[in-house]
Amino acid sequence: MKLTIPSTTTMHLVAFLCLFSIWLLSPSVNASWGDQHPVFQNYRRHCLNMNCSTDAKLTRFNTRQPLSMRLLGWDCSSECTYESMWHLTHKALEEVERVPQFYGKWPFVRFMGMQEPASCIFSILNGAVAVYMLSRFRRQVPSNAPMYEAWHGYFAVQINTWVWSTVFHFRDVTWTEKMDYISAFSLIVSGMLMFILRVFSMKGNTINMKVAVPTVTPIAMFFLSHAFYLGFTKFSYSYNLKVNLTFAIVSSVAWLLWSIIVRSRQPYVWKVALSILSGNLLTLLEVFDFPPVWWVFDAHSIWHGGTAPLAFVFYSFVIDDCLYLYEEYKKTPDYRRKGV
Incomplete structure (x- = not known):
């Protein structure tokens, strides 16, 4: 059976239409519903209060936090954001079977x-x-x-x-x-x-x-x-x-x-x-x-x-x-x- 290859002109037209469609469809980026959700915000607020609100609590956090993670910028606030993200993600999957985005991004391990x-x-x-x-x-x-x-x-x-x-x-x-x-x-x-x-x-x-x-x-x-x-x-x-x-x-x-x-x-x-x-x-x-x-x-x-x-x-x-x-x-x- 002979393989039919699309003409070069056709392939170029497809490439142009792909990019032009993306240009037309490109949406405005709004706040994601995950980071706006009350469950996320309340959990993060509680985490910050429990771990980051005083010098003594920050000292305990830094003692537990590996040095490599601190050097990469995973401070107390960002750790609370990470934990809150997964808290809402698990809850959303159980209750509405949806994966939320946070600050325009999906949750990643x-x-x-x-x-x-x-x-x-x-x-x-x-x-x-x-x-x-x-x-x-x-x-x-x-x-x-x-x-x-x-x-x-x-x-x-x-x-x-x-x-x-x-x-x-x-x-x-x-x-x-x-x-x-x-x-x-x-x-x-x-x-x-x-x-x-x-x-x-x-x-x-x-x-x-x-x-x-x-x-x-x-x-x-x-x-x-x-x-x-x-x-x-x-x-x-x-x-x-x-x-x-x-x-x-x-x-x-x-x-x-x-x-x-x-x-x-x-x-x-x-x-x-x-x-x-x-x-x-x-x-x-x-x-x-x-x-x-x-x-x-x-x-x-x-x-x-x-x-x-x-x-x-x-x-x-x-x-x-x-x-x-x-x-x-x-x-x-x-x-x-x-x-x-």
Whole structure:
């Protein structure tokens, strides 16, 4: 039986519709009913009074609390929040068969101090993939190949993003959340910038600054203003989500359309198309969320787990594309003149 594969155009249309649907469906983030529930609030108030209200009680708590947990920021107040979360969760399952969310998140079983163990471990895995593929990139791509330095910058953004994702999922506090969200946006922006540099700004084996500066600067300035807004003005979940999705849609459509145009002479571009299409489909998990399985694996953690194998495909495209550009550059008079 012959396997029928959807046309490239159809796959690209699906990818665009997925992201556009998410943009339209992206909800405003309101307070979760779990942390607003009287049972949660009363239990937490009682716990704080019993364990955290005086210096003597705090001393007893610190004596019982392992040093490793204190170093990770699990103080008396956060422990009361954690205990209250599970108190209401068990009660809600018994009485209404619903799993509540708390401060916009599902309840997770803590493991070795990790607040969200699956997302944390998968973030480490994604970072490890980036480091491994960077080493492969450096082994396989000549240092004078076009886009060599630019892709190093992209790898640096990738690794930084997964470091902060790991930190945030290990321990969710205000500053780690902000760093995670800003770093995630930097990853999306860097994908758009790499497209601009790759498609419009290459001149021989160098970047044409007359093209790169006027196109890259406005995007970089917007990123800095958005990061400042999230960090110091207002941390708006809904606004940040729509900004991220808008940039992701534009970047995805650009890469996918380019892959259609050049696929006949650069057949390896199926890798970038596949990674972007699959990544966009995975993003639907952020819309169709569900309570964590075994109190560990929720939709967000599965999304993180799914991006790791896709990263191998995308980084493989990066290597192939740099080698293709290098072979094309070797045919130019500029290469022969330099005697490289």
